[in-house]
Amino acid sequence: MFHFVRPSGRAALCNATLLAASIGLAAALPAAAQSTAPVVLTFSTVGDSRQDPINFDKASVGPTLSGQDAIWLQNTKAFTRILRTVQTQKSSLLFFNGDMVHGYGWAGFGYTTNPTQTAITGPIAPTSVADIVGSDLLRFYQQYAYWRGIVSTVMETGTYVFPVAGNHETECKACGKTAKVENENAFVANMGDLVVDTSRFSGLFGTAPQNIAYGPAAGTSPDGLTTDQGKLSYSFDHKGAHFVVINTDPVGKDAHAPTRWLAADLASAQARGIRRHFVFGHKAAYTYAYLANTATPAGGLDAAPGTIADRDAFWNVIETYGATYFCGHEHIFNVSRPRGGAYQVIVGSGGSPFDAKATDVTINPGTDRDYAWATVRLHADGGVDILGYGFDSGFGPTSLLQQINLP
16 A cells, blocks of 8 residues: 655755654654555656746845856756755765756757747757857857756766756747657757766766667657657666656657557566565656645646556556656646546756745745755665655745655
């Protein structure tokens, strides 16, 4: 069965002693909720650290963005604090669930003047240095470089970072919020070396990831995708668990999961005897309706009537294999069991402007405006602890927000 524990109040933790304090918190919870078997792997997951140049959350970051964040469009203060804390929790792996850059342009050399027109005709070729400097391509690369610099220290000190593409990586806003192959290519150019660097992985952990599988090449996708997904969806085994990254905004099928590819991948892992499956994507299958007094607009794989059947097919796969789905896109923390079985864990709370405004009346006011992430402990007997941690918009102490135990 599934066991759920939510601590009463916010158990404040000091960053410098978070690991010891989190162990103490766990010990204070009912013994039946905890596996006594040794922890064989700890990993963390979060998403959405990119900043917005106009609609940033003034209640948390102040009246203006810092000079660096105004240029590189990152919430540096929130994201770096999360990274520091994840490392104190001894996480070996960190899955970042998309929207690491603001992006949202068209990663060709143009358009610098009329994106609406060139969304039809294609990117304009540069005619000057100013065109190149002002191009979406360069902006993508600048933002990726800054994000890679932030995560580089954790990569060098024991935590392997796995990237997940989000809509801000793959989609062009001025083109009607549709994914572009140039944007997918820019993601691969800047993140592809992390998918999966067996040499670096082995250097960190003394063992290579097993049974690595990459997404289908162009024209071979069982989901009808036309572009190369080899570095956008991928999977591997490690420590007896199976990890899958999926691209939820591929070219031609925005807000759709590669369900057929995923089903085949999970079936293969199950045939190998894998007991635990963890899936990471950007968009939630089920939007968290956080507003208490008004309807929350759907924004995930359920965003439009035409996507519901595909969303349901995707969740059927998650349920069939007992997988846990971690995602972002909504800038908020939420854990749910949409159909009463498998869990969806939204951790799109890595620094992007909160979806819940400071004036909103929300369902969970104690956590709906927290910068938050999940740290997961896998035990030798197959038991799993999913621990949601966070700190409020005022950057107060870190707290254990929620705990899920999968025996």
